[in-house]
Amino acid sequence: MKFITSIDKHSGEEVKISYADYGKGIPVVLIHGWPLNKHMWEYQVGDLVDAGFRVIKYDRRGFGDSDKPWDGYDYDTLTDDLHALMEELELQQAVLVGFSMGGGEVVRYLSRYGSDRVSKIVLISAVTPFLLKTVGNPDGVDASVFAEMKDQMKQDRINFLDDFGKKFFGVNLINKPVSGPLLNYYLQQCSMASPRATEKCAESFAQTDFRNDLKKINVPVLVIHGDADKIVPIESSGEITARMVPDCDYVIYDDAPHGLFYANREQLNFDLINFIRADVVIDIEGTTAERYRG
Numbered sequence: 333m334k335f336i337t338s339i340d341k342h343s344g345e346e347v348k349i350s351y352a353d354y355g356k357g358i359p360v361v362l363i364h365g366w367p368l369n370k371h372m373w374e375y376q377v378g379d380l381v382d383a384g385f386r387v388i389k390y391d392r393r394g395f396g397d398s399d400k401p402w403d404g405y406d407y408d409t410l411t412d413d414l415h416a417l418m419e420e421l422e423l424q425q426a427v428l429v430g431f432s433m434g435g436g437e438v439v440r441y442l443s444r445y446g447s448d449r450v451s452k453i454v455l456i457s458a459v460t461p462f463l464l465k466t467v468g469n470p471d472g473v474d475a476s477v478f479a480e481m482k483d484q485m486k487q488d489r490i491n492f493l494d495d496f497g498k499k500f501f502g503v504n505l506i507n508k509p510v511s512g513p514l515l516n517y518y519l520q521q522c523s524m525a526s527p528r529a530t531e532k533c534a535e536s537f538a539q540t541d542f543r544n545d546l547k548k549i550n551v552p553v554l555v556i557h558g559d560a561d562k563i564v565p566i567e568s569s570g571e572i573t574a575r576m577v578p579d580c581d582y583v584i585y586d587d588a589p590h591g592l593f594y595a596n597r598e599q600l601n602f603d604l605i606n607f608i609r610a611d612v613v614i615d616i617e618g619t620t621a622e623r624y625r626g
Contacts (some may be wrong), residue, residue, distance in 0.1 A: 333397060338416035340404050347404065349413050350397035351390035355381035358451070358608060359423045362389040363414070365432030365457070366537060367493065367522040367530045369396030372431070375594055379601040385427075385608065390417055392434075394529020396521070405532035407540050411441045418449050425451040427608050431593060432457050432564060433537040443545035454554045454604060457564055457590050460573045462541040469541075471568050478538040485531055493522045499562050502589030509595040518591075546576045553580035554607045556600065558588025581607065 335348040352370060360380055362373045370389040380387045391398040393413055394405060404410075414437055418426065426449055430438035435458025442450060465472035484492040497503075497519055501510045510518075522530075555577070557570030566584070574582035583603055588596045 336420040338413040357384045359386045359426040363430040363434030375597040395525040400526040429454040439545040452552045459537045460542045501591040558585045561590045563590035
C-alpha cells in the first residue's frame with residue numbers, strides 16, 4: 333500500500349493519504365465521490381491503463397485507507413491534500429477526473445493552485461457549481477434535504493448508506509442496474525469512512541460555492557451528467573456548470589443515475605479516453621448520449 337504525506341496548514345498535523353499508481357503515459361488522477369473511496373474506480377482503471385495512460389487513484393482523508401483526522405474536511409484542506417499528491421508524484425500535464433464531491437476538489441484545485449500541472453479536467457456527476465438553494469442560487473437543492481441526510485446519518489449511518497446506495501444507482505422495483513452483491517460491496521466501501529468525515533464532507537459539498545472557482549478554469553473541460561441523477565440533480569449542477577465554463581464539452585447520459593461510473597461504465601470509459609486523447613469527444617454510432625459544446 334502506498335502513501336503520501338500531507339501537512340494540514342491549520343493544525344500542522346501530518347495526514348497520510350493512501351493511493352495506487354498504475355501504468356505509464358499521461359497521468360490521470362481519479363478523485364472519488366462521497367461516501368466511497370478509491371476502489372469505486374475499479375471499472376475505469378483497466379481501460380484507462382490499457383489505453384496507454386498512467387492512472388492514479390487515492391482515498392480522500394477520512395475515507396478508505398487514508399488517515400482519518402477529526403477535522404480538515406473543508407475543500408481548501410482537501411485540495412491541499414491533492415496538491416501534496418501532485419507534488420510528491422511530480423505529476424505534469426495531468427488530467428484531473430472528479431466524480432460527484434470530487435468535482436469540487438478539481439475546480440478548487442485549479443482556483444488555488446493553477447494549471448501548471450494540469451492539462452484537462454473532467455467533472456462527472458459533479459456537485460459544482462453550488463448545490464445549496466439560496467436567494468442567489470434559486471436552482472439549488474433545499475437545505476431541508478441535507479438536514480434530513482445529517483439526521484439520518486446520526487441515527488443509523490449504515491442504514492442511511494444502504495438506502496442512499498439504492499438511490500445512488502437508480503435501483504427500484506423495475507430498474508436494477510447493480511446486483512445485490514455489488515451494491516453490498518459499495519456499502520462496505522462507504523462504511524469504511526469515519527462517521528465524522530462522512531458528516532463533515534456532506535456539509536462541505538452541500539454548502540461550498542464553486543462559482544468563482546469555475547471562472548478561473550483555463551484548461552479543456554469535459555462535463556458528464558446523467559439526466560436521471562437523483563443525488564445531484566442535473567438542473568442544479570451539470571447544466572449550470574456547462575453554461576458557466578466556456579467551450580466545455582458537455583455530455584448528457586440519457587436515463588443515467590448518479591452512479592454512472594458503473595451503470596454507464598462502457599460509455600463513460602469511451603468518453604474519458606477520447607477526451608484525454610484529443611480536444612473533441614468522438615461520438616459512438618447509436619449512443620444515447622447528447623453532446624454539445626457549451
